[in-house]
Amino acid sequence: QFVARDVKKSYWTGDIEIKALDGISLKVAKGDFKMILGPSGSGKTTLMNILGGLDSADSGEIIINLGNGKFKDIRKFTKNELTNYRRMYIGIIFQFYNLIPILTALENIELAARFSGISNPKRKSKEYLSELGLGDKFNRYPNQLSGGEQQRIAIARALVKDPALILADEPTGNLDSVKTNEIYKILKKLSEDYNKTILIVTHDEDMANKYAKEHIHIKDGRLIRNQEKIER
Amino acid sequence: QFVARDVKKSYWTGDIEIKALDGISLKVAKGDFKMILGPSGSGKTTLMNILGGLDSADSGEIIINLGNGKFKDIRKFTKNELTNYRRMYIGIIFQFYNLIPILTALENIELAARFSGISNPKRKSKEYLSELGLGDKFNRYPNQLSGGEQQRIAIARALVKDPALILADEPTGNLDSVKTNEIYKILKKLSEDYNKTILIVTHDEDMANKYAKEHIHIKDGRLIRNQEKIER
Numbered sequence: 001q002f003v004a005r006d007v008k009k010s011y012w013t014g015d016i017e018i019k020a021l022d023g024i025s026l027k028v029a030k031g032d033f034k035m036i037l038g039p040s041g042s043g044k045t046t047l048m049n050i051l052g053g054l055d056s057a058d059s060g061e062i063i064i065n066l067g068n069g070k071f072k073d074i075r076k077f078t079k080n081e082l083t084n085y086r087r088m089y090i091g092i093i094f095q096f097y098n099l100i101p102i103l104t105a106l107e108n109i110e111l112a113a114r115f116s117g118i119s120n121p122k123r124k125s126k127e128y129l130s131e132l133g134l135g136d137k138f139n140r141y142p143n144q145l146s147g148g149e150q151q152r153i154a155i156a157r158a159l160v161k162d163p164a165l166i167l168a169d170e171p172t173g174n175l176d177s178v179k180t181n182e183i184y185k186i187l188k189k190l191s192e193d194y195n196k197t198i199l200i201v202t203h204d205e206d207m208a209n210k211y212a213k214e215h216i217h218i219k220d221g222r223l224i225r226n227q228e229k230i231e232r
Numbered sequence: 233q234f235v236a237r238d239v240k241k242s243y244w245t246g247d248i249e250i251k252a253l254d255g256i257s258l259k260v261a262k263g264d265f266k267m268i269l270g271p272s273g274s275g276k277t278t279l280m281n282i283l284g285g286l287d288s289a290d291s292g293e294i295i296i297n298l299g300n301g302k303f304k305d306i307r308k309f310t311k312n313e314l315t316n317y318r319r320m321y322i323g324i325i326f327q328f329y330n331l332i333p334i335l336t337a338l339e340n341i342e343l344a345a346r347f348s349g350i351s352n353p354k355r356k357s358k359e360y361l362s363e364l365g366l367g368d369k370f371n372r373y374p375n376q377l378s379g380g381e382q383q384r385i386a387i388a389r390a391l392v393k394d395p396a397l398i399l400a401d402e403p404t405g406n407l408d409s410v411k412t413n414e415i416y417k418i419l420k421k422l423s424e425d426y427n428k429t430i431l432i433v434t435h436d437e438d439m440a441n442k443y444a445k446e447h448i449h450i451k452d453g454r455l456i457r458n459q460e461k462i463e464r
């Protein structure tokens with residue numbers, strides 16, 4: 001699906017350089033289901049935002065397999081290619097949801113669905129919300145919903161687009177264990193049955209071990225080891 | 233510390249009533265350390281907001297022991313009493329932090345510290361931030377910090393006030409397991425050594441079992457059982 005090579009990204013506050021990503025290289029195949037773990041502040045969200053085309057790396061390459069034999073470095077996308085990439089190819093579940101406050105739950109999902117070009121956007125938006133237990137909450141605004149309910153809108157919005165690559169940044173932090181397991185099962189099924197590529201940032205090592213054989217560990221903006229499921 | 237009796241709270245969307253709290257009764261003693269668990273949408277945040285004086289119940293009583301033999305129903309507080317209650321008596325760690333975007337990490341903590349009337353507010357603000365691993369981030373703005381870094385500012389802000397009652401609404405959802413354990417240890421110590429009353433909403437049943445003997449379970453706005461640590 002993609003190969004990231006030596007990706008670097010720094011933030012600057014005044015003249016102090018914060019190396020959020022300090023040379024990350026990563027190979028992810030189509031249909032992979034991988035967990036990304038690492039301490040708070042280690043660069044996981046920065047990596048997700050760069051892979052999702054929402055932020056730009058300072059250096060390195062991120063070569064994407066666009067299907068039909070085409071490969072391209074996302075850093076060389078034109079403005080239009082980047083917009084299409086974000087709307088159709090990628091489904092991102094943000095750590096802090098980024099819901100639009102003046103749209104209802106249903107409208108939030110529908111907006112993403114329509115931009116992604118899928119068929120029957122309204123019906124599918126309703127189906128996803130219902131599947132996530134929000135069937136009686138279509139017309140609520142985000143500020144009329146609990147933390148976990150908002151998180152589920154963010155999840156539905158990424159999935160309804162039927163994207164090739166799903167980037168989930170701590171998608172279950174505000175959900176109880178029953179719903180957390182439901183989300184992981186949905187994501188795992190998308191990988192196994194629909195060949196979607198799934199990267200999940202999580203702090204929950206038990207869930208990581210339960211659902212994925214492959215874990216990626218990040219610390220101080222670098223990979224520390226690419227390892228199999230930890231046996232206990 | 234307090235006794236809550238038959239507390240009810242509804243939200244209305246149009247003419248539909250959502251019973252967020254449907255008659256909750258709860259007794260919490262000074263120095264208690266209790267976990268509150270329950271499904272997403274069950275009323276935990278609503279309960280925290282009411283106990284913290286940020287939202288008002290529709291009916292019921294919440295009788296607080298203010299120390300020096302005084303007891304009062306927070307629903308009968310005057311405007312000034314409620315302001316003091318929120319600033320000095322209560323430390324709340326919000327599920328979504330509620331940091332002030334135009335203040336730095338240090339300024340966010342200091343504001344709460346000054347309002348609470350504690351001595352040496354600036355020094356203590358720095359100490360708490362350093363203790364939580366943010367010693368090199370005093371002057372960053374919230375949007376220049378990772379999710380878990382922002383969460384730790386929210387934690388520091390509640391603790392620096394040295395409050396009698398700490399209400400932590402999912403305080404470690406964005407933290408890795410090392411930092412999560414550090415936070416639980418800090419909170420546990422505040423209860424055991426400083427006799428502070430601590431209520432923690434969490435979805436993490438393993439942490440709940442590891443740190444607290446007493447769990448409170450909420451579902452559909454009601455208590456379902458008050459139970460001891462689950463043995464496995």
Ligand SMILES: Nc1ncnc2c1ncn2[C@@H]1O[C@H](COP(=O)(O)OP(=O)(O)OP(=O)(O)O)[C@@H](O)[C@H]1O
Nearest residue numbers: 144146147148149243252272273274275276277278
């Ligand atoms: N402003 C509001 N208007 C309408 N309904 C609301 C509002 N705020 C919360 N609710 C509803 O009240 C119920 C309880 O919400 P609350 O935020 O207390 O849940 P919670 O237990 O904290 O959930 P979570 O674990 O997802 O954070 C939910 O069904 C929610 O949809």
Ligand SMILES: Nc1ncnc2c1ncn2[C@@H]1O[C@H](COP(=O)(O)OP(=O)(O)OP(=O)(O)O)[C@@H](O)[C@H]1O
Nearest residue numbers: 011020040041042043044045046376378379380381
């Ligand atoms: N806009 C910014 N300006 C300055 N520094 C930033 C900015 N955004 C992030 N950082 C820093 O970059 C580093 C990586 O941040 P990132 O958000 O990727 O971490 P993370 O691994 O997602 O952490 P968490 O688990 O807490 O969400 C952190 O040290 C953070 O303080």
Ligand SMILES: [Mg+2]
Nearest residue numbers: 045095378379
């Ligand atoms: Mg993050």
Ligand SMILES: [Mg+2]
Nearest residue numbers: 146147277327
């Ligand atoms: Mg909540």
